[in-house]
Amino acid sequence: MTAVFQFQEWLTLHSARVEAALENLLDPVSTNPGRLHQAMRYAAQGGGKRIRPLLVYAAGALGDAKPEILDAAATAIECIHAYSLVHDDLPCMDDDDLRRGRPTVHKAFDEATALLVGDALQTRAFEILANANCASDLKLHMISALAAASGSRGMAGGQAIDLESVGKKLDLAGLKQMHAMKTGALLSCAVELGGIAAQLDPGQMQCLEQYSRALGLAFQIVDDVLDATSDSQTLGKTAGKDAANDKPTYVTLMGLDYAQSQAKQLQEEAITSLAGFGSKGQALENLALLVVSRAK
């Protein structure tokens, strides 16, 4: 009889692993300029759900990826995510004072420093991958995937579309495309990086893509549901922002009940796409459950 997969144990272990990897791979505050490195650590090490790095480890478990490659990929993608949050919170974007229950970087430091923190975290992400201890082709594949997911045809492009959509009322197809770029691309990339590190075959990578597409959409629908139904203290960031900014969301376009049932259905779709991986897919399966049932 195989041992029962203990997701809570996996989660505790790998959450600690993410924090250790960030601690090791970010420059220490003792490196000049100290204040910038301190602010970079404030941005990247201030908690958060760590969904993307956890997805890297979970997808890496589908093959036999070397742990240190997964550490590099997990840290790199979290650096990109952290940079996007720091820039997103700036006054010229969302102008947010609160993130992960603490003052945003431009509030805790200053705007110019926050700008540089985001810039330098992005650079560090690519540097970490370029210097990872693994085969050159694997590293380049990961760098290329991360760049495609985070640049103007991915995350940054999605943010640009989001900016243009204020007051314009996107329809459901437009909303989906915007979120597929703004949030979906980086979530998918996390799964992809794990799959690349695990050296999966093209058929397996295709199953992962199906998983990621469903998960990414579910993630955003749940985000919109939480923004509409939760409070700032629970979320650790400003709640009700979408309504306040008159932004279309899955909740405003679908209604709350339908949005919630869609998230559940997408969760099922994500899990179904893992069928071929057998018990090796259990961490990814549980992460899909976690994403849909989360409270923040």
Place this chain on the structure above:
Amino acid sequence: MTAVFQFQEWLTLHSARVEAALENLLDPVSTNPGRLHQAMRYAAQGGGKRIRPLLVYAAGALGDAKPEILDAAATAIECIHAYSLVHDDLPCMDDDDLRRGRPTVHKAFDEATALLVGDALQTRAFEILANANCASDLKLHMISALAAASGSRGMAGGQAIDLESVGKKLDLAGLKQMHAMKTGALLSCAVELGGIAAQLDPGQMQCLEQYSRALGLAFQIVDDVLDATSDSQTLGKTAGKDAANDKPTYVTLMGLDYAQSQAKQLQEEAITSLAGFGSKGQALENLALLVVSRAK
């Protein structure tokens, strides 16, 4: 008898080459989101001296680097340079309205777009290198060098030190260290990328380092001299900014005459370090002359 090296011809040819490479390697405006891609092109294709890409081609000529690798490296480093200018011009940094004789990106578009333009240009730089048509090890070497030069221990770090120095009066050693990171690192990196692409040996790379160190310092001294002696129309950017911001410069710390003679001496040092390359170093030699004698 060898043909006389015609620098003006070389310059015309390679300046056109830079523009063509940018045109080819930046996303077209027809790619969604169009406004972001348009703004990225506005930022990167608005002229400028193109010193960094020209240094890539000139250093590449020391060996037999493949032209398309040099195109990728030249475009990547110009994308990083352009991103740094866009972010540097933002209201929370230098708050500049004029760049290369035209409105800055946040003036021509808006602040949020300028933020994303810088972010996405940085991503594109690494993506271009990762997807370049050459050996994997060469690409990784270039990505690693570019990240080190532009991140928190390089350009972005130098900008952070610059921010902290306002009102604090750096001494000459502090000013040199700040500029070595803020401007010097990326200029050196341009030369290094050319050298990597040309597959030079370690001894040759060391000569290039000497060249770059002298050139980088000369470049910044001349920048300070021009800021103190020229006007905004000639420079294509706001002149007299340093004095207005009460920032220490080579001119305020050394005096104008000494600064000018130092720049000349550094130019000589740069040229001397090329001795071992014979006639292959002529483009680099002429670029050192150009940097010191430029009027903007």
